[in-house]
Amino acid sequence: MSKSLSLNPDQLAAFGAELDALRNRHLAELGEADARYIRRVRASVRITELAGRLMLFAGFFPPTWCLGVLLLAFSKIVDNMELGHNVMHGQYDFMNDPEFSGKHFEWDHSCTSDAWRRTHNYQHHTYTNVLGKDHDIGYGTVRIFAEQRWRPFYLLQPLWALLQAVFFEYAIAVFDLKLDRYLRGRAKLSELKVKAPPVLRKLWRKFIKDYVFFPLIAGPHWLAVLAGNAVANLLRNLWTFTVIFCGHFTEDAEVFPLSVLKDETRGGWYVRQLRGSSNLSGSRWLHFLTGNLSHQIEHHLFPDIPARRYASMAVEVREICQRYGQHYNTGSFAGQFFTVLVRLFRHAFPSRPAMQPA
């Protein structure tokens, strides 16, 4: 059941207009500060990566090995989240800099950036939490809303979720291929032959880089480097999985039937983004390390505004939501993640929606 008031068309239009005005104010301010910020973020990614890899070359000496792993994990997390995810949304296209162009950016992740732009930027951000359209609902492996059809497969979903968390990078990489459709005979294998090669190429490249190339040039310390890279990738996978599952699968997050898309207005789209997303409250470091996905609501309302602005936008978004009687879904990281786990266990078993969405 929704905690938000339903709005009539006039209210929806007014709500949309207020958010548009906020968006335009920030668009007009884009400039030097945003450019300097994202360049510093990139510098932090490059320098921690270099430092981390060099430390791992020193072998299994515990202080350097642990620090090396942490630096490398930090680099990968920031590269994927605050840098890659945000740049690929076109947030920094205003700079006209080819190195920060949303269309051409490449990241340290097994998922090809082209596939990401399709599944995430387009499908997920346009059809957020619309059943049957947004494949990010449960990522095809878990059932977290009563509205999703139950299958016996979901009984073991806590285990599926754990596996997905550990191998999150690869799960995301093959996500766009929608392999389950081939297993169930719903799509032709010939189609896979066309779609698979670029995905496999990127997977292979990333695999060679972390598990063959760097261990090889480390010489006698190859095992320390191999293990360090594996642990850094694991840490990055667990962290990104947790943050991303908190984005749309918390207790108060809503899903929508296909019918909402018919004649949906700009205001209606904003309301759906708001109700389908949830924020995490916390320190500046939490916001930075989540790539500001802790401001998931603002990110979904304004996906192409530089994420460093979400914190200040959030104050106004909250105030606007309050005036229109819209629930603003936020909570601590632990609290929000707990509600995700509750959903994960509850909807492993058959369940029915409390009330049909209006």
Place this chain on the structure above:
Amino acid sequence: MPLIPAALVNLALPLTRPLAAFLREDVFDYYGRLLHPQLQLRRVFARLKARRLEGEATVVLTLSPSRNWRGFRAGQHVAVTLEKDGVRHTRRYSPMRAANGRIEIAIKRLKEGLVSSLLHEEADSIGYLEIGQAEGDFVLPDTLPPRLLFLAAGSGITPILAMLRELKARGYQGELHLLYYGRHRNQMAYLDELRAYPGLHLHICLTGEQARAGEQAGRFSAAQLDALVPKAEGSTVFACGSHGFTQSVQAVWQQRGWQGLACESFTPPTWHLEDDKPVTLTFARARRELAGRTGGTLLEQAEAHGLKPASGCRMGICNTCTCQKREGAVRDLRTGEISTKPDETIRLCITAPVGNVVLDL
């Protein structure tokens, strides 16, 4: 201060090329520029070597490009990029041959011209500039014709002068005419060099002040052309200037049915905001010129003509249909803002043309 000397960088650059197959260009470039601004896999940065004034309104920069630059043919143009307030701005200038493998670009100061003002005022603080590879087919033919006629207006002189320097280097012996138009004598660049050019019939045409002895008055016209260059018919002709200037030259050649005219203009056609008027949309990569209108998004119009640019949400959020606009005025449908900047990134689904537009698509 760069950590390694430029000579070493330029020795190393050709050797880095094989790396392109294994390395991400932006990663190499990031570390490379920490060592030396020119140490880039593909991008070209040019060292600013000297700066001088030509006439009262033109600054000439002497640049030394890195070895990533593949050179140019006289008359071509290069993109020059500068950053201001976090935003990179690109303008096109015609490089000219200078001593020691260096090149010169001449920048006329424009009213409200952001890049030209920056290059005039802050050139001293610029160590390196990014330039693109040379482009354009406004170039001299390989076999030189017996008669050449050049028509230049204002800063349209730069590709023409590049060609004249090239002709001198190739020892051209034919007949050479130049009609050079400008408002005021003391703002016209390169007059001394042109006056001293051996064998050149130079006609200085002033449009904004009284002509002195040996000068002409008034804008380009058929009568003026006939008076100054009796053997214009059959000449190979290069004309460069504002859109209006090249149009009036084209009109004369068309009217008389003459051949051999090549034109290049550096200002976009003027536009007026009206509700729905026809415009021309040029899709540069598809090599198609289509009839468009100001009343619809570029995406809809491209699709209506059977083109299939990548697109996603069709509402300006997913960044799939982003492309480069080379020139022309466009309107952002969400903000209503009109932009005429060359080489800027736009999203087709939320952008409508305001005048003729050239897209890198």
